[in-house]
Amino acid sequence: MLERDFPEIRALPLFAGIAADSFEALMRGAYLQTFPPQIDLIREGDPSDFLHVVTEGAVEMFASWSGRDTVIQTVRPVSTFILAATIRDAPYLMSARTISRSRLVLIPSQDVRDVFEADPAFARAVVMDLAQCYRSVVKHTKDLKLRNSIERLANYLLRQRKAAGDAAAFQLPVEKRRLAAFLGMTPENLSRAFRSLEAYGVVTDGASVRINDPSDLVGFARPTPLIDDGDL
Amino acid sequence: MLERDFPEIRALPLFAGIAADSFEALMRGAYLQTFPPQIDLIREGDPSDFLHVVTEGAVEMFASWSGRDTVIQTVRPVSTFILAATIRDAPYLMSARTISRSRLVLIPSQDVRDVFEADPAFARAVVMDLAQCYRSVVKHTKDLKLRNSIERLANYLLRQRKAAGDAAAFQLPVEKRRLAAFLGMTPENLSRAFRSLEAYGVVTDGASVRINDPSDLVGFARPTPLIDDGDL
DNA sequence: AAGGTTGATTGACATTTATCAATCTGCCTT
DNA sequence: AAGGCAGATTGATAAATGTCAATCAACCTT
Numbered sequence: 176m177l178e179r180d181f182p183e184i185r186a187l188p189l190f191a192g193i194a195a196d197s198f199e200a201l202m203r204g205a206y207l208q209t210f211p212p213q214i215d216l217i218r219e220g221d222p223s224d225f226l227h228v229v230t231e232g233a234v235e236m237f238a239s240w241s242g243r244d245t246v247i248q249t250v251r252p253v254s255t256f257i258l259a260a261t262i263r264d265a266p267y268l269m270s271a272r273t274i275s276r277s278r279l280v281l282i283p284s285q286d287v288r289d290v291f292e293a294d295p296a297f298a299r300a301v302v303m304d305l306a307q308c309y310r311s312v313v314k315h316t317k318d319l320k321l322r323n324s325i326e327r328l329a330n331y332l333l334r335q336r337k338a339a340g341d342a343a344a345f346q347l348p349v350e351k352r353r354l355a356a357f358l359g360m361t362p363e364n365l366s367r368a369f370r371s372l373e374a375y376g377v378v379t380d381g382a383s384v385r386i387n388d389p390s391d392l393v394g395f396a397r398p399t400p401l402i403d404d405g406d407l
Numbered sequence: 408m409l410e411r412d413f414p415e416i417r418a419l420p421l422f423a424g425i426a427a428d429s430f431e432a433l434m435r436g437a438y439l440q441t442f443p444p445q446i447d448l449i450r451e452g453d454p455s456d457f458l459h460v461v462t463e464g465a466v467e468m469f470a471s472w473s474g475r476d477t478v479i480q481t482v483r484p485v486s487t488f489i490l491a492a493t494i495r496d497a498p499y500l501m502s503a504r505t506i507s508r509s510r511l512v513l514i515p516s517q518d519v520r521d522v523f524e525a526d527p528a529f530a531r532a533v534v535m536d537l538a539q540c541y542r543s544v545v546k547h548t549k550d551l552k553l554r555n556s557i558e559r560l561a562n563y564l565l566r567q568r569k570a571a572g573d574a575a576a577f578q579l580p581v582e583k584r585r586l587a588a589f590l591g592m593t594p595e596n597l598s599r600a601f602r603s604l605e606a607y608g609v610v611t612d613g614a615s616v617r618i619n620d621p622s623d624l625v626g627f628a629r630p631t632p633l634i635d636d637g638d639l
Numbered sequence: 640a641a642g643g644t645t646g647a648t649t650g651a652c653a654t655t656t657a658t659c660a661a662t663c664t665g666c667c668t669t
Numbered sequence: 670a671a672g673g674c675a676g677a678t679t680g681a682t683a684a685a686t687g688t689c690a691a692t693c694a695a696c697c698t699t
Contacts, residue, residue, distance in 0.1 A: 266633070299530050305538055309540050310497070319551055360687085362648090363688080366648050397472075595656090
């Protein structure tokens with residue numbers, strides 16, 4: 176029942192504007208897989224064999240070195256990952272694992288490269304996608320290098336609040352230990368950072384977070400679109 | 408004497424394979440500027456007006472937040488910068504300043520976007536460029552999140568050594584305070600990191616660095632292509 | 640309901656990194 | 670040659686962050 180996913184994949188900016196036969200060429204070789212949580216999908220260093228599309232669930236991109244681990248990003252439906260490696264035909268720089276039951280569509284990398292060569296509209300869409308990915312990593316780098324851990328958490332919470340439609344309370348979308356790794360700190364430190372933010376009206380209970388006075392937190396976090404705006 | 412730069416710009420992977428009239432269209436509106444050191448070229452947040460090409464000198468890309476500064480990368484001839492912002496017609500995420508006397512060719516962003524729409528070969532070249540930029544920032548992020556400051560310096564020195572053709576001694580290409588910012592530490596800390604590396608045969612004298620026993624330093628630094636290989 | 644497992648939290652402590660102030664050094668200018 | 674300046678280094682100290690061990694809490698499973 177792979178076809179069930181076609182419409183929402185087609186709706187992705189990466190595929191929305193491409194020729195019908197290009198899309199068909201990509202989907203012809205594609206196949207569907209469903210995975211339980213905690214399954215390793217790809218390992219950094221491996222050659223790029225498939226472009227991955229998450230249509231359900233959630234996937235964590237992480238990297239390791241000398242026994243240490245860190246999370247680079249979390250991918251949620253509907254989006255692709257490891258496009259850059261696929262296009263350049265280069266080894267993955269990140270590993271990926273499911274963090275919940277997930278449905279993935281796998282498109283053979285060679286097909287992606289073929290369509291990329293043949294369909295200019297697809298090439299342009301890839302550019303837009305990669306430019307956004309690039310800018311998003313740059314923002315993450317700025318976050319890491321310019322802010323300390325409490326500031327990173329404060330701004331993360333404000334971003335989540337916005338993503339939740341400025342709701343006063345929302346749920347963290349990932350486990351705290353994963354959030355800690357994403358924010359570049361240990362789980363212990365994240366706990367303490369949450370404690371520190373109580374002074375600015377942040378109340379947590381498990382995965383649920385309430386921001387009592389956003390303007391107070393904003394005063395501390397000093398968010399800037401040049402780091403915190405997802406669309407930019 | 409803008410034309411003097413055309414051949415080496417044309418030789419860039421970004422422009423090498425594009426149609427003659429595409430290249431001509433880009434160069435028609437382009438103009439040349441020469442700057443002394445320490446001149447601000449662009450400021451983060453500004454709209455993207457020109458694609459910049461450095462043909463001589465060196466340009467530092469940096470970012471600021473709340474009175475703090477950090478260096479994201481240094482751009483050396485011959486290369487472009489802020490391609491992603493240009494293509495997406497989005498504000499710059501980084502500022503740029505010259506760090507030595509520099510010669511820049513400025514191509515109006517609108518021309519770049521026009522050629523991007525019209526010439527599929529250019530669109531594909533932009534993809535390759537952006538994919539590389541993206542992967543390079545990912546590597547930088549991994550470096551920052553997975554290594555401490557001494558390890559970052561050790562691996563940086565090994566990369567420089569390789570760039571210098573595995574010479575036993577080489578010059579640091581930037582001032583130490585800039586290197587410190589790039590590596591995500593203070594200048595004081597960089598000094599101490601150099602001292603720590605003396606134990607592994609790293610001898611410095613001003614900007615010149617000698618690595619007596621590379622295998623010793625490698626043993627400490629544990630470089631990996633997935634972070635330290637520039638081509639990957 | 641009991642037990643087991645996993646993640647979160649806390650406290651004590653160690654390590655890393657930053658800050659501040661004081662030289663030191665090399666280079667430039669006059 | 671003297672002075673001045675900017676960057677680099679050093680030492681003392683503070684702050685931030687990590688580590689380790691213990692405990693707690695929530696959620697499974699049976």
